Amino acid sequence: MNYDIFNGDADGIIALLQLRLANPIVSELVTGVKRDIQLLEKVAVRSGDSLTVLDISMEKNRGALLGALEVGAIVYYADHHRCGEIPVHQHLQAYIDLDANTCTALIIDKFLEGQFHLWAITAAFGDNLIAKANKLAEKAGLSQKQTEQLNELGTLINYNGYGSKTQDLHFHPADLYLALLKYPNPFDVIADADSPFYQLQSAYRQDMDKVLAIESCHRSANLSVFELPDSAWSRRISGVYGNYLANQEPDSAHGVLTDNNDGTYTVSLRAPLNNKQGAGDICSQFDTGGGRAAAAGINALAKTDLDRFIKTVKEFYT
Template identity: 70%
Template sequence: MHYDVFNGDADGIIALLQLRLASPKQTQLITGVKRDIKLIDKLDLTTQDSLTVLDVSMAKNMDGLLAALEKGIDVFYADHHQSGDIPTNPTLEAHIDLDANTCTALIIDKLLAGQYHLWAITAAYGDNLIAVADDLADAQGLTLEQKEQLKELGTLINYNGYGAKVDDLHYHPADLYQALTKYASPFDVIADTQSPYYTLKDAYQTDMDQALSIEAKYRSDKLGLFELPNNAASRRISGVYGNLLANQSPDSAHAVLTENADGSYTVSLRAPLSNKQGAGDICIQFETGGGRAAAAGINRLAKEDVDTFIRTVEEFYP
């Protein structure tokens, strides 16, 4: 059995989409909500299996990865999150790039020599690499309208990945990936009125309107912090809402707190776009935190630790 293991956000889905459009293969899909990243551990692997792993932190999957490599399993791994020490093993092909201005789909795009470049641009937009995506789109000669279309599609695919559980989502990420595999170009998705684009577009606007009606819980020149209520709409919109806030005020960090059923918060943190570093370093200081330089999160932050979180963010950025 070959397993395709991938993050359920725009970057993970589109990275795999490019690979399988270029090299179709019968595989078992392993994915989940965006924060469900310890995916290799879920597999009961045999020596006859093989793995493709995309857009999930190698550091968070190290135990599962090492177990697979000990069995002699071939592993193709591409990612831009924290990796830890990359194992040296003849059955591991690792393409890890921690640059804050790249994403997994762009790593795959390079490996495929731009075969599905428009999809890679869409993923970059979805991963909030707006300036990078704009430059790539301009190099392709895309019009302003076409750029906005790819940005919206990438944002919508990314929006679908956020939730505490799959039931929060409009599409299971595996189902969304499979629905997109019939489109060689992202513009084909937009042209098809029966595609997931239209379902997600309507749902996104409803959820975003709720978020935009909420005032900041805390604001300084270094951080804007917003608290969303405990409901599925909040969990769905939290990440892309954080991206929107970051783009509106690029010199400030932004945190979106979504209340969990146990009274704690799920945190989405965005580094200032003008200084895309530190988000992962900040969040990893908290027990359930992690991420990358530009964007990171904490799965459970106790309410009594919010002040500590605010202080940690503000002390990081001078």
């Protein structure tokens, strides 16, 4: 049995998209909302199964990974999040790059020697690697308009991945992946009036209008924090709003809190764009937290821990 296991954000979807455009196979898709990262646990692995695992932390999936290898599965693993110690096993191919200026789709792009390079650029935009994506677009000879189009497409695919459950999303990530698989070139998505691009574009604009009306609840020299209400639109916009804020004030960290209506917040933390380090380490100090150097999150931060979170972030970036 073949399993494609991937993060439901732009990076995970487009990483798999490139692989399957290059090498189509029949597989079972295993994915979910962006924060649903312990995906290996959802697979009942048997000997001889083939697992392609993309854009989910090896550290968070270590137990299930070791279990899969122990029963005789073959695992291809590509990621850029915290990995812990990478197991050495004859059935594991691991392509891990923790550089803050890369993403899983760019790792796959290198593996495929640029076969679907425009898709990789789209993913880099979606993962908020704006400077990197702009350089790649310029090197690829794209016009300013084309570059802006890939930026918007990547942002919209990423936007679709945020929510506490798949019902919050406009498309289930597996359905969005399958819809995009029809387009070897990302510009074909934009050219097709019936593609997911236009539905996501309209929804994104509505959610952004709502969030831009919210004032910060904390602001200091190196950190701004925004609290969003308990609602589906808040959960959808939280991550891309964090990216938006990071680009507006690149010398500051930004925290976006979404009220879970149970005494906790879902947290999206963005390191300063001009100092892309530490976000994953900060969030990992809190239960249910993790991520990478430039962007990380906490699934359930107790409201009583908010002051400690703010203090930790401010001290780190002072």
